Amino acid sequence: MWTHDATVRSAYWIGGGQWAGKTTVAGLLAVRHGLVHYHCDYHDARGHEDRRIAARARRGEPPC
Structure with a gap:
C-alpha cells in the first residue's frame, strides 16, 4: 500500500x-490472499535503467 509520501508501507x-x-x-500467493502481484525481473529493471539514462542524456547530464 502506498503512503502519503509515495513510499510502500x-x-x-x-x-x-x-x-x-x-x-x-x-x-x-497473490490469488490466494487477495494481494497485488507486481512482476519485475531483470529485463523490466534493465528497461527502467535504460529510460533513466536516456532521460539524463536528453537533459545533457552524465548517465550516472
Whole structure:
C-alpha cells in the first residue's frame, strides 16, 4: 500500500535462484490472499535503467 509520501508501507519480496519458481509462487500467493502481484525481473529493471539514462542524456547530464 502506498503512503502519503509515495513510499510502500508493506511489501513482500521473494528471492531465489533463476528458474526457482518465484513468479509462480508469487502469483499463487497473490490469488490466494487477495494481494497485488507486481512482476519485475531483470529485463523490466534493465528497461527502467535504460529510460533513466536516456532521460539524463536528453537533459545533457552524465548517465550516472
